[in-house]
Amino acid sequence: MSWPVKTIAERTGDLLPGSPWTAALYVLLTILAVTAFMTVTGLVLIYAERKIAAHFQCRLGPMRVGWHGVLQTIADALKLLLKEDIVPRDADALLHILAPVLSFAGMLLVMIALPMSPSLQVADMNIGVLYVTAVSGLGVLGILLGGWSSNNKWSLLGAMRAGAQIISYEVSATLALLVVVLFSGTLQLSGIVQSQEAGWWIWRAHGCGIVAFAIFLIAGTAEINRTPFDLAEGESELTAGFHTEYSGLRFSFFFLSEFLNMFVLAAMTSTLFLGGWMPLHIGHFTVFNGVMDIIPPGLWFTFKTTGMIFLIMWFRWTFPRLRVDQLMRLEWKILLPIGFVNLFVSAACVVTGCYFFAR
Amino acid sequence: MPADSVLPPAESVATPEVLPPPEKHVGVGGAILGAVPWIDKTGAVGGVFRAIRSLFGGMKITGGYLMRPSTVVTQQYPENRETLKLPDRFRAQLAFNHDENGYHKCTLCRICEEACPNVSIIITGREKPAVSKKELDSFVWRLDSCTFCNTCVIVCPFNVLRFDGTFESSVYDRRLLSYTLNQYAGPVASVLEKMEDPEARKAAMEARDPYSGAAIIAALIEKQKATKIAERAAREAAKASRVAAKAAAAAAAAAAQPEPPPEAEDVG
Known part of the structure; x- marks a missing residue:
C-alpha cells in the first residue's frame, strides 16, 4: 500500500492557474484553520496538563467551571485577554513587545512543516528536518529578548539560563535526529514517515533507535523548558524567570507557545521515531499491516502525539528540577558522548544494511 | 541487638555472622x-x-x-458540607466539655489562663454565697488572638476544655471573635431534668447559633454603638426642629413687617 502525500501548499499550487482568487481564499482558510487548531490545541493541552498534574499529586484540579472544569481554560483565557498589558517603565518597549511574538512565531513556523496525515500537512519541504531545527531556534530568541528587555535581573538570569540550556541541548537533539536521517536517507519529513512503512525506527534500528529516541526526548524536554529542565522559569528561584514582567495577552502568548512547543516536540518525536501518521507495520506481515491500516493515519498521529505529550507531562510532575551544573554535566558529559557513539554505530548499521527490513 | 541482653560467647564475637542483604525493590x-x-x-x-x-x-x-482516583485527598468543601471529613485533632474552636446533665467542671483554677501564651483566655469569677467560694462567671476565649497551641487543653486538670472542628467562624466584625464559652442558650435545668430522652436533652443543651457565644465585650460595644446612634438621631432631630422653628419665626417676622430692619437678620 502506497501513501501518496498531498500537501496544502501543493493543492494551492493546483488551484493557482485556474483562479488566483480561489487560491488566495484557500490560503486564507488554511491560515484560519491553523490558527484555530493552535488555539484549541493550546486550550486542550492546558486543561489536560492541569487535570493530569492534579491527579499525579492526589488532587482534583479545576472542578468548578463547567463539567469537571472543562471551561476553566476558556475562562482563564478571557481573563488574560481582559487584563492590562503592562510594559515596565524601564523596559525596552519595542523588544518587550516583540519577544512573545518571536517566541510564538518560532513555534508557528514549525507547525506548518508537521506531517499530520498524508493529506494534512501545510508544506512539505525537502529539507524539512533542517528547517524544523533551524526555525525552532527562534523560540530561544524570543525568550532571550523577553528576559533582556524586561530590565529585571531575575528575568535576565532566567533568559540566560534558557539560552545556555537550549543551545547546549540543541546539539544532542540534532545528533539524535541525524540517526533517523541516516536510516531514512532523507531530510523530508513526509519521506521520513514513509521510510517507516516497514516498521518504526525506534525498534528497527537495533537499539540505536531507542537510544536516539531517549536522547531526543530528554534534549527536547530541555529545549521546551519543562520540568525537570525548567531552570528558565524556576518558579521557586527566579519568580517565573523570563516572563516575570509580562502580563495579559503577551504573557498568554508565552504561555501558549510553551504548551504548543510541547505539542510540536511530541509530534516531532512521533514523526521521527514512532512513524508519524504511519500505522504500526511489521515488515512483510501483510495481514497484520492490513488490519493496522484500517485505522486512518490522522488517528495514528493523534494517538502517538497524545502518548508522547502524556509522557512529557508525566516527567514534569515526577522529576525534581536539576541544578545548572547538573544540567550542563548531563548534556556535555553524558548525552553528547552517548549521542556521538550512537551516531557512529547507526552509521555502521546503515552502511552494512544491518537493521530490520533493510531494503 | 539490645544492650542489656546476655553477652554472646567470645568466639561468635570474633567471627560476626554476615547478615543477608535486605531485600530491595x-x-x-x-x-x-x-x-x-x-x-x-x-x-x-x-x-x-x-x-x-x-x-x-x-x-x-x-x-x-x-491510576487510582481513590487517592485524591481534595475535598469539595461547600458542596460536601454534609459529608466533610475533618481530622480528629483538628483545632478550630475552643469549647467546654459538658457532662450528661449539661454541667461543666470548671473550678475557676485559672491554670489555663496562666498557661495561655498571649492572653487569649480571660476568666472572671463571682462570689458563690452558699460556700464562700468563687464560681465561674464568664470564660472568654478570643479566637482573634488565639494561636491554637492547645496548651490550655493540655493543662486543664479537670478536662473541661477541648478543641472541636466547627471551623466556620468567619465574621465581618473582628469583635465578634470573642466567645464566652460557658454561655448557655438552652432551657433551664429544671426543664432539662424533666426531659426523658437523653438524646433530646443533649440536643437541647447545644448552643443555639454560632454567634450566641459572642462575648460581653462585643455586646457592650454594640450597646455603645446603639446608644451613640440614638444620641446622634436625637441631636439631629433637635437640630431639625430648631431649624424649623427658625424658619417659622422668619416667616412670621416677614409677614408682620414687609420691610424688616437690618437687626432682624441677627434674630435666631
Whole structure:
C-alpha cells in the first residue's frame, strides 16, 4: 500500500492557474484553520496538563467551571485577554513587545512543516528536518529578548539560563535526529514517515533507535523548558524567570507557545521515531499491516502525539528540577558522548544494511 | 541487638555472622544493572543506571496516583458540607466539655489562663454565697488572638476544655471573635431534668447559633454603638426642629413687617 502525500501548499499550487482568487481564499482558510487548531490545541493541552498534574499529586484540579472544569481554560483565557498589558517603565518597549511574538512565531513556523496525515500537512519541504531545527531556534530568541528587555535581573538570569540550556541541548537533539536521517536517507519529513512503512525506527534500528529516541526526548524536554529542565522559569528561584514582567495577552502568548512547543516536540518525536501518521507495520506481515491500516493515519498521529505529550507531562510532575551544573554535566558529559557513539554505530548499521527490513 | 541482653560467647564475637542483604525493590534500571555484572555499581556508569532506576521508581509512584482516583485527598468543601471529613485533632474552636446533665467542671483554677501564651483566655469569677467560694462567671476565649497551641487543653486538670472542628467562624466584625464559652442558650435545668430522652436533652443543651457565644465585650460595644446612634438621631432631630422653628419665626417676622430692619437678620 502506497501513501501518496498531498500537501496544502501543493493543492494551492493546483488551484493557482485556474483562479488566483480561489487560491488566495484557500490560503486564507488554511491560515484560519491553523490558527484555530493552535488555539484549541493550546486550550486542550492546558486543561489536560492541569487535570493530569492534579491527579499525579492526589488532587482534583479545576472542578468548578463547567463539567469537571472543562471551561476553566476558556475562562482563564478571557481573563488574560481582559487584563492590562503592562510594559515596565524601564523596559525596552519595542523588544518587550516583540519577544512573545518571536517566541510564538518560532513555534508557528514549525507547525506548518508537521506531517499530520498524508493529506494534512501545510508544506512539505525537502529539507524539512533542517528547517524544523533551524526555525525552532527562534523560540530561544524570543525568550532571550523577553528576559533582556524586561530590565529585571531575575528575568535576565532566567533568559540566560534558557539560552545556555537550549543551545547546549540543541546539539544532542540534532545528533539524535541525524540517526533517523541516516536510516531514512532523507531530510523530508513526509519521506521520513514513509521510510517507516516497514516498521518504526525506534525498534528497527537495533537499539540505536531507542537510544536516539531517549536522547531526543530528554534534549527536547530541555529545549521546551519543562520540568525537570525548567531552570528558565524556576518558579521557586527566579519568580517565573523570563516572563516575570509580562502580563495579559503577551504573557498568554508565552504561555501558549510553551504548551504548543510541547505539542510540536511530541509530534516531532512521533514523526521521527514512532512513524508519524504511519500505522504500526511489521515488515512483510501483510495481514497484520492490513488490519493496522484500517485505522486512518490522522488517528495514528493523534494517538502517538497524545502518548508522547502524556509522557512529557508525566516527567514534569515526577522529576525534581536539576541544578545548572547538573544540567550542563548531563548534556556535555553524558548525552553528547552517548549521542556521538550512537551516531557512529547507526552509521555502521546503515552502511552494512544491518537493521530490520533493510531494503 | 539490645544492650542489656546476655553477652554472646567470645568466639561468635570474633567471627560476626554476615547478615543477608535486605531485600530491595528492583525496578527496570535495577534489572538492567543486575543483568550487566561488569558494571561498577558505585561508579559513574553505575550512577547513571541508579539514576534511571530512581526516575522509574518516581514515575511508578506518580503513575499509581493517576491510576487510582481513590487517592485524591481534595475535598469539595461547600458542596460536601454534609459529608466533610475533618481530622480528629483538628483545632478550630475552643469549647467546654459538658457532662450528661449539661454541667461543666470548671473550678475557676485559672491554670489555663496562666498557661495561655498571649492572653487569649480571660476568666472572671463571682462570689458563690452558699460556700464562700468563687464560681465561674464568664470564660472568654478570643479566637482573634488565639494561636491554637492547645496548651490550655493540655493543662486543664479537670478536662473541661477541648478543641472541636466547627471551623466556620468567619465574621465581618473582628469583635465578634470573642466567645464566652460557658454561655448557655438552652432551657433551664429544671426543664432539662424533666426531659426523658437523653438524646433530646443533649440536643437541647447545644448552643443555639454560632454567634450566641459572642462575648460581653462585643455586646457592650454594640450597646455603645446603639446608644451613640440614638444620641446622634436625637441631636439631629433637635437640630431639625430648631431649624424649623427658625424658619417659622422668619416667616412670621416677614409677614408682620414687609420691610424688616437690618437687626432682624441677627434674630435666631
